[in-house]
Amino acid sequence: MALRRRFSERPLRLPRLRPYVPTPDAPAVYWFNGERDDIIHEVVSRVAGKHDRDPRSVELMLNDAALHEVRRLTSQRDEETRESLGFWKGISRGIARMSDADKQRILSTIAERMARDVAGNFDPRVFEMATAAGPKLLSAIMQPSRVPRDLTSGSSAVDELLTVEGDVSHLRRLQAHGTLVYVPTHSSNLDSIVLAQALERKGLAPVVYGAGKNLFTNPIIAFGMHNLGAYRVDRRVRAHLYKDVLKAYASVMVERGYHSLFFPGGTRSRSGLIEQRLKLGLLGSAVEAFSRNQVQGIDRRVYIVPTTINYALVLEAEALVEDWLKEEGQARFIITDDEFSRIERWYDFFRRLRDQRAACVIRFGAPLDPFGNPVDEEGRSLSPNGRVIDPGSYVLRQGEPTLDVARDQAYTRELGDVLSARFLSDTVLMTTNVVAHALFRHFVRETPSVDLFSRLRLRGDITIERALLQREVEQVRAGLVQLEQRGVVRVSQMVRTSDAEALITRALRVWLGYHKRIAAREVGQYVSAEDPTLLIYYQNRVVPFATQLAADTDSATQRAALEISRLGASR
Numbered sequence: 398m399a400l401r402r403r404f405s406e407r408p409l410r411l412p413r414l415r416p417y418v419p420t421p422d423a424p425a426v427y428w429f430n431g432e433r434d435d436i437i438h439e440v441v442s443r444v445a446g447k448h449d450r451d452p453r454s455v456e457l458m459l460n461d462a463a464l465h466e467v468r469r470l471t472s473q474r475d476e477e478t479r480e481s482l483g484f485w486k487g488i489s490r491g492i493a494r495m496s497d498a499d500k501q502r503i504l505s506t507i508a509e510r511m512a513r514d515v516a517g518n519f520d521p522r523v524f525e526m527a528t529a530a531g532p533k534l535l536s537a538i539m540q541p542s543r544v545p546r547d548l549t550s551g552s553s554a555v556d557e558l559l560t561v562e563g564d565v566s567h568l569r570r571l572q573a574h575g576t577l578v579y580v581p582t583h584s585s586n587l588d589s590i591v592l593a594q595a596l597e598r599k600g601l602a603p604v605v606y607g608a609g610k611n612l613f614t615n616p617i618i619a620f621g622m623h624n625l626g627a628y629r630v631d632r633r634v635r636a637h638l639y640k641d642v643l644k645a646y647a648s649v650m651v652e653r654g655y656h657s658l659f660f661p662g663g664t665r666s667r668s669g670l671i672e673q674r675l676k677l678g679l680l681g682s683a684v685e686a687f688s689r690n691q692v693q694g695i696d697r698r699v700y701i702v703p704t705t706i707n708y709a710l711v712l713e714a715e716a717l718v719e720d721w722l723k724e725e726g727q728a729r730f731i732i733t734d735d736e737f738s739r740i741e742r743w744y745d746f747f748r749r750l751r752d753q754r755a756a757c758v759i760r761f762g763a764p765l766d767p768f769g770n771p772v773d774e775e776g777r778s779l780s781p782n783g784r785v786i787d788p789g790s791y792v793l794r795q796g797e798p799t800l801d802v803a804r805d806q807a808y809t810r811e812l813g814d815v816l817s818a819r820f821l822s823d824t825v826l827m828t829t830n831v832v833a834h835a836l837f838r839h840f841v842r843e844t845p846s847v848d849l850f851s852r853l854r855l856r857g858d859i860t861i862e863r864a865l866l867q868r869e870v871e872q873v874r875a876g877l878v879q880l881e882q883r884g885v886v887r888v889s890q891m892v893r894t895s896d897a898e899a900l901i902t903r904a905l906r907v908w909l910g911y912h913k914r915i916a917a918r919e920v921g922q923y924v925s926a927e928d929p930t931l932l933i934y935y936q937n938r939v940v941p942f943a944t945q946l947a948a949d950t951d952s953a954t955q956r957a958a959l960e961i962s963r964l965g966a967s968r
Contacts, residue, residue, distance in 0.1 A: 409616070409619075409620050409623075410518060410520065410623070410624065411520055411523065411624070417521070419521070424603060424656065425602075425653065425654040425655045425656065426519050426604070426605055426656070427519065429517075429518070429519045429605070429655070430518060432653070433516055436516065436646070436650070436653070437509065439645075439649050440508070440642060440646050440649055441508045441512055443649070444504075444508045444641045444642055444645050445501065445504055445505045445508060448504065452500065452501075455497070456492060456500055458504060458636075458637060458638050459488060459492050459503060459507075459638075460492060461637050461638065462485075462488075462507060462636035462637070462638045462639070463485050463486075463488045463489035463492070464489070465634070465635040466481070466485040466634070467482065467489060469634065469635070470482040470485065473633075488503065504638070507638060508638060508641075511634075511638065511639050511642045512642050512645075512646060514629060514631070515628050515630070515646050516628055516646070517605065517623060517626055517627050517628040517629070518624050518626075519605075519625065519626045520624040520625075523620075523624035523625060524603065524625055527621060528594075528597045531594075532555040532556065532594065555594065556598070558756045559591060559594060559598070559756075559757050559758075559759065560757070560758045560759070560889075560890070561595045561599055561758075561759050561760075561761070562758060562759070562760040562761070562825070562887075563760050563763075564761070564763065565600075567763075567764065568599075568601055568702065568761060568764065569599075569600060569601060570775075570776070571698075571700050571764060571772070571776050572601065572602050574700075574775070574776035575654075575697050575699055575776060576651050576652075576654050576655065576656055576657070576697060576699050576700070577604075577656045577657075577700050577702055577764075578656070578658075578659060578683045578699060578700065578701050578702065579592065579604060579657070579658045579702045579704050580659050580660070580661050580701055580703055580704060580816060581658070581660060581705065581706050581759075582662065582671065582672055582704070582705045582707075583660040583662045583663075583664065583665050583666060583672065583706070584665060584666055584669070584707075584708060584711055585665060585706075585708065585711055585712050586665065586712075587712055588660070588665075589606055589622075589627070589658060591706065591757055592658065592704070592706065592759060593625070595759045601656075602656050603625070603626060603656070604626065604656045604657055604658040605626040605627070605628060605655050605656070605657055605658070606626065606627055606628070606657065606658035606659070607627070607628055607647070607659070607679065608627040608628070608629060609629075609631075609632055610629045610630060610632070610633075611632075613629060628646065630643060640678065643678075643679070644678060644679065644681070644682050644685075647679050647682035647683075648682040648683075648685045648686045648689065651682060651683055651686035651699060652689055652690055652695075652697070654697060657683075659679040659680055661677070661679075661680050661816060662674075662675060662676065663675075663676035665717060666717070667718065667720050668717075668721040668934070668937050668964075669714070669717075669936075669937035669938055670938070670964070671820050671821055671824050671938060671941060672820060673817045673820070675816060675817060677806075677809045677810060677812075680809055680812065681805060681806060681809040683699050683767055684768075684805045684808050684812065685800075685805055686699055687766075687767045687788070687792070688792045688798070688799075688801075689800065691789050691792050691798035692798045692799065692800055698766070698776055698788070699766070699767050700764045700765070700766065700772060700776065701764060701766070701767060701812065701816075702765075703761075703762035703763075703764075703765070703816055703819035703820065703823060704759065704760065704761050704762065704823075705758075705759070705762070705820060705823045705825060706757070706759050707758045707759070707760070707824060707825040707826070707827055707938075708756065708757050709756045709827040709828055709829050709904075709907050710746070710756060710829065710911060711934075711935075712742065714912065714931060714934050715912055715913060715930075715931065717934070718930055718931065718933065718934035719930065721934075722850075722930065745911055746911060756907075758827070758889055760823050760824075760887065762819050765812070765815065766788045767788065767791075767808065768788060768791050768808055768811065768812065769812045769814075769815035770786065770788070791808065821885075821886065821941055823887060824886060824887065824938065825887045826877060826887070826888045826889065826892060827889050827891075827892070827938075828889065828892060828895075828900050828904050828907070829904045829908070829916075829935045830935055830936060830939050831870060831873055831874055831888075831900060831904075831939070832870055832904035832905075833904070833917075833931075833932045833934075833935035833936035834936035834939040834943070834961075835869040835870045835872075835873045836866065836869075836924065836926055836932055837926075837929070837932045837933060837936040837961065838869070838873075838947070838954065838958060838961060839859070839861050839865075839866070839869060839926075839957075840852065840855075840859050840926050840929060840932065841957040841960055841961060842953050842957040843859050845953075849964075853929045853930050855929060856914075856926075856927060856929065857925050857926070857927050858926075859925070859926045860920065860923040860925045860926070861923060861924055861926075862923055863901070863923060866901060867897040867898055870897040870900055870901055871896070872950065873939075873946055874897060876945065876946040877892065877942070877946065878892075878893060880945065880946075881893070885942065885945075886941075901924070904917075905917060905918060905919060905924070908931070912928075912931060914927065914928040914930075914931060915927045915931075916931035916935065917932065937964065940961060940964050941962075943958040943959075943961045943962045944958050944962050946958065947959075
């Protein structure tokens with residue numbers, strides 16, 4: 398336990414014998430280590446300055462931080478408790494006797510302590526090693542027989558697994574004009590890794606991103622994430638001061654041109670549903686960064702890139718959906734013991750994918766300015782009628798750019814609404830989503846008047862003749878292709894071009910052998926719904942479109958689709 402905390406608190410860094418000076422055209426993140434102390438100083442100055450005119454506000458922040466930290470550390474009862482509980486109890490007892498100057502000084506000290514814990518690292522040697530050797534290592538795990546071919550060709554099995562869609566050339570041009578902020582859907586802790594691989598493959602600059610501190614307990618993962626631009630987010634810390642530090646850090650990074658990655662869903666989608674209830678805290682940092690640059694006369698644009706990450710097989714599906722199905726009040730915000738934390742599950746996962754192509758699709762949507770407006774090839778903001786507009790006009794008051802927290806929060810909410818719509822229309826539905834939906838819809842139709850949790854106990858009790866399943870899958874597939882033509886949603890190349898039999902065969906093969914339970918399996922001429930819990934997870938991606946897909950079916954199927962569509966509203 399002590400060793401795990403050692404890696405979590407102080408991840409390994411490679412020693413450097415000579416100072417490193419990036420080339421002038423290197424991405425901003427290559428300069429991070431030289432700017433780290435200045436960034437931390439800026440964050441502390443900004444957080445402390447937020448309260449320096451109101452002593453009561455400083456006292457409130459200190460009391461809040463002490464209360465939450467004493468409560469957290471007391472419940473943890475670990476090495477951190479022994480190290481830090483006394484400090485926080487001392488703060489709690491001493492606040493009433495402190496002068497205003499002492500309170501302000503303590504606030505700055507705590508903010509710096511928090512900012513140093515958050516700040517990451519970037520080592521170009523680790524980045525180059527990871528981008529060169531990482532895919533080949535995964536390829537060797539998936540298909541050892543490919544190693545000689547990969548070493549000579551420069552390709553890897555990972556290249557065949559990952560498909561990147563969207564106007565990448567547009568993004569390449571924009572990254573020369575401003576800061577790109579990628580805002581993806583979030584299904585797995587693999588998301589930041591596969592997104593980094595997609596950026597590298599398409600010649601896009603690497604990004605900095607926040608990663609849960611719980612992910613740093615594995616020394617291998619901690620070494621990679623810490624040295625590749627990830628900053629740590631400790632979700633156990635509830636103090637408002639810590640949230641201020643996080644937001645200030647994220648804003649300063651965007652202001653300085655560090656291309657960034659925020660997950661607006663906040664945490665991984667437990668249900669598999671497409672995220673619609675976005676958390677706007679870090680997203681608001683992008684709006685604030687634009688406003689601050691305008692106030693300071695810095696003409697550096699900020700571009701928001703809606704992104705969807707879509708998997709045929711999700712590494713942590715079982716742990717996530719089981720957490721979702723618990724009573725909402727009991728669901729864990731932080732999962733520390735899922736499949737991502739165990740290297741052997743990574744091995745099983747990638748071995749399972751060895752025969753698959755396009756098992757993950759990353760789609761970069763059309764970029765936006767911080768106010769939800771589309772941008773053209775030159776990065777200029779466009780009004781709904783296509784007229785070029787000045788985004789700086791959004792932050793003017795009496796002709797001067799200003800900072801206004803309430804105004805920027807309103808802009809962030811509007812941006813969140815635009816992103817929610819983009820997530821729906823840019824999600825790429827995979828083979829497993831389509832087959833799971835057809836199976837689960839049949840399951841619901843065959844069990845009328847049965848509640849969700851009773852259905853989940855019917856493991857292996859519901860079967861469907863394979864010929865009938867083919868017709869159901871083809872009906873769903875054809876409906877989705879029509880919706881794609883109308884711009885409502887997107888489907889993978891395989892869903893678009895394959896027949897139902899091929900989709901069923903592929904889905905059953907993907908599910909076989911990785912998860913502890915099998916979602917569905919073939920039994921003679923039938924397909925059995927072995928695990929409704931996994932089926933519901935994979936089909937949930939289709940929930941927003943369930944009733945549209947059933948529009949031309951019989952009344953029983955339409956009732957089943959209507960019941961399925963309510964999953965998105967009730968959870």
